[in-house]
Structures are given as C-alpha cells and as structure tokens.
Amino acid sequence: MSCIVEIALACPLRQTFDYLSDEPVEHWQPGMRAVIPFGSRQLIGIVIAIKPVSEISTDKLKKIEQQIDKQSFLPVEIMQLVQWVSRYYHHPIGECFQAALPKKLRLGDSDEMQTETYWALQQIPVNKPGKKQQQILDLLEDYPEGLSEKALRVQFGNVKSSLTTLAQQNVITAREHVALPVPCLELQQTVSLNNEQKQSIEKVLAEKGQFSSFLLHGITGSGKTEVYIEICREFVENQQQVLVLIPEIGLTTQFVERFRHSLAANIVVINSSVSDADRKQAWLLARSGKADIIIGTRSAVFTPMLNPGLMIIDEEHDSSYKQQDGLRYHARNVALMRAKTLNIPIVLGSATPSLETLYQVKLKRYQLLKLTKRAGGATLPNVKLIAANKTADNNGLSSVLINSIKKHLQQNHQVLLFINRRGFAPVLMCHECNWQANCRSCDAKMVVHQHQNRLFCHHCGLIQTLPKKCPECGHSELKSYGVGTEKIEQALTAIFNDIPVLRIDRDSTQRVNAFTNMVKQINQGQAAILVGTQMLAKGHDFHDVTLVGVVDADQALFSADFRATEGLAQLITQVTGRAGRGKKSGEVLIQSEQPEHPFWKNLLQDGYEAIAENLLKERIQMELPPHGFWAVWRAEAQEADLAMQLLQQVAELLQQTASPVMILGPVPALMEKRAGRYRAQLLMRSADRASLHQLIDQHIEAVSKLKLARKGRWSIDIDPTELI
Numbered sequence: 001m002s003c004i005v006e007i008a009l010a011c012p013l014r015q016t017f018d019y020l021s022d023e024p025v026e027h028w029q030p031g032m033r034a035v036i037p038f039g040s041r042q043l044i045g046i047v048i049a050i051k052p053v054s055e056i057s058t059d060k061l062k063k064i065e066q067q068i069d070k071q072s073f074l075p076v077e078i079m080q081l082v083q084w085v086s087r088y089y090h091h092p093i094g095e096c097f098q099a100a101l102p103k104k105l106r107l108g109d110s111d112e113m114q115t116e117t118y119w120a121l122q123q124i125p126v127n128k129p130g131k132k133q134q135q136i137l138d139l140l141e142d143y144p145e146g147l148s149e150k151a152l153r154v155q156f157g158n159v160k161s162s163l164t165t166l167a168q169q170n171v172i173t174a175r176e177h178v179a180l181p182v183p184c185l186e187l188q189q190t191v192s193l194n195n196e197q198k199q200s201i202e203k204v205l206a207e208k209g210q211f212s213s214f215l216l217h218g219i220t221g222s223g224k225t226e227v228y229i230e231i232c233r234e235f236v237e238n239q240q241q242v243l244v245l246i247p248e249i250g251l252t253t254q255f256v257e258r259f260r261h262s263l264a265a266n267i268v269v270i271n272s273s274v275s276d277a278d279r280k281q282a283w284l285l286a287r288s289g290k291a292d293i294i295i296g297t298r299s300a301v302f303t304p305m306l307n308p309g310l311m312i313i314d315e316e317h318d319s320s321y322k323q324q325d326g327l328r329y330h331a332r333n334v335a336l337m338r339a340k341t342l343n344i345p346i347v348l349g350s351a352t353p354s355l356e357t358l359y360q361v362k363l364k365r366y367q368l369l370k371l372t373k374r375a376g377g378a379t380l381p382n383v384k385l386i387a388a389n390k391t392a393d394n395n396g397l398s399s400v401l402i403n404s405i406k407k408h409l410q411q412n413h414q415v416l417l418f419i420n421r422r423g424f425a426p427v428l429m430c431h432e433c434n435w436q437a438n439c440r441s442c443d444a445k446m447v448v449h450q451h452q453n454r455l456f457c458h459h460c461g462l463i464q465t466l467p468k469k470c471p472e473c474g475h476s477e478l479k480s481y482g483v484g485t486e487k488i489e490q491a492l493t494a495i496f497n498d499i500p501v502l503r504i505d506r507d508s509t510q511r512v513n514a515f516t517n518m519v520k521q522i523n524q525g526q527a528a529i530l531v532g533t534q535m536l537a538k539g540h541d542f543h544d545v546t547l548v549g550v551v552d553a554d555q556a557l558f559s560a561d562f563r564a565t566e567g568l569a570q571l572i573t574q575v576t577g578r579a580g581r582g583k584k585s586g587e588v589l590i591q592s593e594q595p596e597h598p599f600w601k602n603l604l605q606d607g608y609e610a611i612a613e614n615l616l617k618e619r620i621q622m623e624l625p626p627h628g629f630w631a632v633w634r635a636e637a638q639e640a641d642l643a644m645q646l647l648q649q650v651a652e653l654l655q656q657t658a659s660p661v662m663i664l665g666p667v668p669a670l671m672e673k674r675a676g677r678y679r680a681q682l683l684m685r686s687a688d689r690a691s692l693h694q695l696i697d698q699h700i701e702a703v704s705k706l707k708l709a710r711k712g713r714w715s716i717d718i719d720p721t722e723l724i
C-alpha cells in the first residue's frame with residue numbers, strides 16, 4: 001500500500017511538499033531523508049510527516065525516488081527544534097534543515113559511523129619485545145578496550161611494523177571499532193579551584209536534570225574555562241553529554257586542547273576547520289551518545305545528542321553567534337530554547353556579558369555566578385589612556401607607546417598591539433585634486449593593502465591594483481591615511497628590527513594552520529610583538545604578554561549604530577584582559593584622540609559592569625533592544641529606490657491590520673549601497689512577542705507575492721543585532 005509523505009526541501013518556498021511513496025506507511029518515520037524529483041532536479045528532503053491523504057489530488061503527486069534512511073535519522077527533538085526555528089525566525093523549513101545538518105549528510109551520505117582498527121592486548125609475550133613494542137604494550141595495558149592505530153601513531157610515530165610483529169605473535173589482536181577521537185594520553189593535573197570557582201560549579205550541578213539558565217560573569221582571566229571543565233567532568237562521569245559553543249574565531253585549538261588535556265572523555269569538534277568527513281563523524285558520534293563533549297561554533301547548536309546533560313556558551317556576547325544572512329538565527333537563543341525543551345541547565349559565560357543577558361539577569365530569569373578575581377594569583381593590568389595625535393605620531397604610534405614597548409621587550413616579555421583594521425591604510429588620496437579611492441559598488445572607501453600591492457573593499461571584496469598615479473588628475477603623489485595592521489607591522493619592524501613582529505589578522509591567517517603555528521610561536525615565550533585585529537583580542541591565554549596597546553580606539557564612539565558603545569566596551573575590556581595573565585603583571589595603554597570622551601572615564605574608572613548598567617538603562621529609556629521585541633524587514637535591489645518602495649508596500653500591508661506593533665520606517669541602510677545593491681529596512685517593535693510574530697505570520701505570504709519582492713531581495717530578521 002502506497003502512502004503520502006510530506007517533505008521539507010531546501011528551497012526558498014515557505015511550504016512543505018507532498019510526495020507519493022510505494023513503501024508501506026510503516027517503513028516511514030519523520031526525520032528520514034529521501035531523494036525526490038523537484039522540477040528538473042533531484043533533491044534530498046527531510047520527511048516531516050506521513051499522511052493518509054493529501055490536499056493535492058494523488059494523480060498530480062510525484063513519486064519519491066529513493067528512501068535514503070531505513071531507520072530514524074533525525075531524532076524527534078531535533079525535528080521539533082528545527083520546526084520551532086523555522087516558525088520563530090519565519091524562515092523556510094527546508095533551509096532550516098540545511099543549516100542544521102553537516103554537509104555530507106545533507107547531500108545524502110550514509111549515516112553509518114566510520115570504523116577503524118583498534119588494537120588490544122591478548123596475551124603476555126613469550127619473546128622479549130623490542131623497545132617500541134614494549135612502549136606500545138605498556139600503553140595498551142591502560143586501555144583494555146584498545147587503541148586505534150591512529151592514536152598509537154600520534155604517540156609513537158610509525159608503529160606499523162611493531163604492530164604486525166606483535167599481532168603475528170598473538171600478543172595483540174585487532175578489531176574494527178567505531179572511530180573515536182584520539183584520546184589525550186597525558187592528562188594534566190587539575191588546578192586547585194578557588195572558592196568562587198567552586199561555588200559556581202556547585203550551583204550549576206545543583207540544577208542537574210532540570211532547566212535552569214546561568215550567567216557565569218567572570219572577569220578576564222578569572223578561570224571560566226576551568227569552571228566549564230570541572231562541570232563537564234561531573235556530567236561525563238554520569239554518562240551525560242555536554243554541548244559547548246564557542247565563537248567563530250581562531251580560539252578553537254587552545255580551548256579544545258585544554259578540555260582534552262583535562263578530561264578523559266571523547267571530545268569532538270564541529271567547526272569550519274574540521275573536514276567534512278570528520279564533521280559528519282563528530283555529528284554521528286554525538287547522535288549515538290559516544291561523544292561525551294561536543295565543542296563547536298554556531299551551527300553546532302543543532303547537533304543531536306542521545307543523553308544531553310548540559311549546554312555551555314562561552315563568550316556569550318560574541319557577535320558570531322548571530323547568523324547575518326539566510327536563516328538569521330542566534331545560536332544563544334536557539335540553545336536556550338533547546339535547553340528548556342530538554343530540561344537541562346545552560347551556562348552562558350563571559351567577561352563582558354551582552355546587554356540581552358544582563359537584562360535577563362535583572363529580570364531574575366538567569367542565575368548570576370560571579371568570578372571577581374583573576375585565577376592563580378594573576379592581577380588585572382594597570383590601564384592608562386594616552387592622548388594620541390594622528391599627524392604628529394610615528395605611523396599612528398605615539399612616543400609614549402613606543403617607549404613602553406621598548407621597556408617590556410627589554411625584559412624579554414611580549415607585547416600585543418590591537419588595531420581593529422586589517423590592511424595598510426583605510427584611505428588613499430591624491431594630494432593635488434583630493435581624489436579618493438572609493439569602492440564603485442559600495443558607499444565605502446577602498447583599503448590599501450601594501451603586501452599585495454592592491455586596494456580591497458572590505459565590504460564587497462572588490463580588488464584593484466594599487467594605482468601609481470591619480471586616476472583623476474594624473475598627479476603621481478598619492479598618499480595613504482589612517483592605520484591598519486600592515487602599517488603598524490611595518491613601523492614596528494623598522495623600530496625593533498631584531499624582534500619578531502607577528503601580524504595576526506584575516507589576511508595573515510588564511511592558510512591552514514597559520515594561526516595555530518603563530519599561537520605555538522607565541523607560547524614559546526620569547527620577546528615578540530603581536531599585532532592583530534579582533535582575532536587576537538578575544539579569549540586567548542598568552543602568559544608572556546605584559547603590555548597591551550590599543551591603537552586608534554575611537555572610531556566606534558561616533559558610530560550611528562546604537563550597539564557601537566556596547567561593542568567597544570566589550571572589545572576594550574577583552575583586549576585589555578590579554579595582559580598580565582601569567583605570573584608577570586600587566587599594563588595597558590590605550591591611544592585615543594578623544595581622551596576626554598566620557599566613555600573612557602566611565603569604562604576605565606567604573607568598569608564594564610557599570611558601563612553596561614548605564615547602557616542598559618539608556619536602552620530601556622529609549623525603548624531599544626533588549627527592551628521590547630524587535631523584527632526588521634530588510635530589502636536590497638540593484639535599482640536605487642526599489643528597496644525603499646518595496647518596504648513601503650510592506651509597511652502598508654502591515655498597517656492594514658490593527659495591532660499594537662509599532663512600524664517604523666522604511667529607512668535606507670546606514671551604508672545604503674553595498675556590493676552594487678541599494679539597501680533599506682523597516683523596523684517592527686512590540687511590547688509582547690506574540691503580537692509581533694502574529695503580524696508577521698499574517699502578512700509574510702502576501703509580502704512574498706508582491707511584484708517588487710521578485711525584483712529585489714528581501715528577508716526578515718527576528719531579534720536583530722544590527723539596526724540601521
């Protein structure tokens with residue numbers, strides 16, 4: 001008996017599709033994958049439901065070509081989560097599944113786990129084994145389940161011939177076993193935790209087995225990672241899995257290594273540096289319950305777990321948790337929703353919590369855990385503001401800063417200079433006619449990249465060769481203004497020519513392992529100068545950095561984005577937190593052209609918490625997020641004004657319904673033209689969540705049918721983190 005199967009497909013239509021199947025009803029389950037014809041293409045879809053009848057007459061339905069999974073593939077919990085995400089973010093269901101699955105599984109790969117040969121002891125050797133053989137045997141004694149050849153190779157190098165010999169003598173035997181991550185064979189001793197750390201751990205563990213959300217607010221270097229590790233230990237011992245989310249930057253290696261060296265557990269990693277095959281295996285290990293700890297970036301929030309026990313979100317304020325295109329979800333929010341459904345605790349950790357999270361603490365929805373001291377006896381660095389003058393200074397470096405760098409290097413310490421712009425200089429100008437290098441596709445300037453002898457647009461990626469003379473008047477004196485990491489690198493290399501200068505930004509870390517190798521070099525602890533962007537500012541634990549310099553810190557103070565001050569306060573606090581984390585005390589110098597700006601006094605005297613408190617009050621007064629519930633319709637089009645006209649029509653549609661939701665705009669985006677498209681947005685604000693979603697639901701279908709909607713692109717962004 002055939003049946004009707006409702007399927008979600010990766011296509012921008014906000015609907016599911018019915019197909020006919022020759023398989024009997026009982027062979028199908030929601031969450032399985034199937035190959036189906038769609039137009040002239042073949043697609044892979046996810047089964048949403050099995051139905052006795054379809055609204056479409058049976059002779060019009062197409063047949064499923066192939067059932068990929070014979071058993072359940074996506075657990076019910078993930079099915080429900082993705083469906084919730086689709087409803088909440090008003091995003092097509094098929095595309096939501098796309099976001100939730102690793103690439104190989106999305107493309108129809110089998111969901112069998114990879115296996116490997118594992119070796120285990122069989123009997124005591126009769127002949128005296130060779131040295132390497134003995135080492136292998138000694139190690140295998142500690143692993144009655146066996147170890148994979150890969151794990152043995154990591155430890156002893158080439159082991160093939162030793163294994164063959166031992167196997168021939170029946171001393172060891174081989175068996176196929178699911179490929180688990182290579183265990184760490186040399187676990188570190190645990191540190192003795194301080195009282196604040198202990199209390200935080202106890203409070204979280206007290207809520208085991210039920211939903212409860214925590215903010216672990218610990219100043220930089222206070223030992224939050226250690227707290228996560230000790231909490232994880234308890235869950236792992238109880239055979240419960242932990243999902244740990246981390247931001248999308250080069251942090252992973254250091255963070256994962258600390259977990260690996262502290263816990264005898266199967267730890268898998270899901271992020272963009274992991275190969276597709278390993279990602280799939282990690283996902284399957286998590287689904288099967290064999291992975292104890294899953295560490296991953298944003299999309300890892302969708303990883304299925306057989307025995308979920310806890311979720312952790314490190315650096316919860318980090319903007320990379322929010323996807324800014326396609327399915328615009330916020331991994332922190334999805335994780336919170338998931339923890340609630342699973343009825344498990346969730347810990348959000350940060351030295352600079354987002355205003356959203358602080359607001360929830362204020363409303364007593366999250367328990368606050370505080371770490372107020374640096375761990376291991378380290379102290380917070382001494383922070384000083386120095387007045388900088390662009391024209392007088394040496395390539396953006398004031399003499400105070402240079403002298404201080406000298407002093408720290410002489411003591412064989414490391415110096416970290418933070419500048420939030422990659423490239424050489426942000427402006428190229430003609431002295432004669434005032435021509436400036438602008439991007440032809442964006443309302444933005446081209447940035448000079450001297451290493452590559454090119455101009456880059458950081459918004460659309462446009463690349464041009466660096467002109468030798470002015471394209472406008474032909475004059476040959478083109479000058480660059482402002483500073484970027486390359487210029488600082490150049491200036492420092494000239495001054496300190498015997499000291500290595502490591503530039504760490506997106507350009508210098510493109511090659512695989514480039515970043516990891518630089519981190520290794522830094523950890524060797526020789527005198528060095530590190531020049532870098534945000535990549536360097538967050539989360540790292542470099543023990544030999546004693547001076548942090550912030551160059552050109554002011555830009556954000558004059559931004560029209562209402563979140564700019566919050567972002568700046570977080571960034572400065574994070575970057576200053578990189579100094580003096582080890583035994584040596586630290587110092588921070590911040591160069592500002594606006595040292596009188598009240599922001600600095602507020603941040604440096606009163607600290608992040610005070611500034612966050614003020615900002616939150618301001619936001620509440622001005623009715624800005626996190627106060628109230630927000631959504632933004634965004635539109636863009638090649639034709640000027642089209643995006644504005646489209647959103648005007650959307651506004652008119654929305655206004656047809658009597659609703660408490662406020663409609664604001666449309667207005668052109670702050671950078672109106674980007675990548676050749678003109679952009680605009682329309683804001684919605686509501687005192688309650690339900691009215692907001694209702695209004696969107698009522699009209700989204702009609703919006704997608706607007707004529708103009710087909711000419712341009714549009715999207716809806718729930719809980720936007722970028723307004724204007």
Ligand SMILES: Nc1ncnc2c1ncn2[C@@H]1O[C@H](COP(=O)(O)OP(=O)(O)OP(=O)(O)O)[C@@H](O)[C@H]1O
Binds near residue numbers: 222538
């Ligand atoms: N109880 C402790 N005793 C001694 N050392 C500790 C203790 N707890 C943590 N540490 C060490 O202190 C350093 C800082 O800890 P960690 O990196 O966990 O801080 P953090 O709070 O995550 O910092 P950030 O937010 O700045 O990234 C690490 O080198 C860590 O090993």
Ligand SMILES: [Zn+2]
Binds near residue numbers: 441457675
């Ligand atoms: Zn551009």
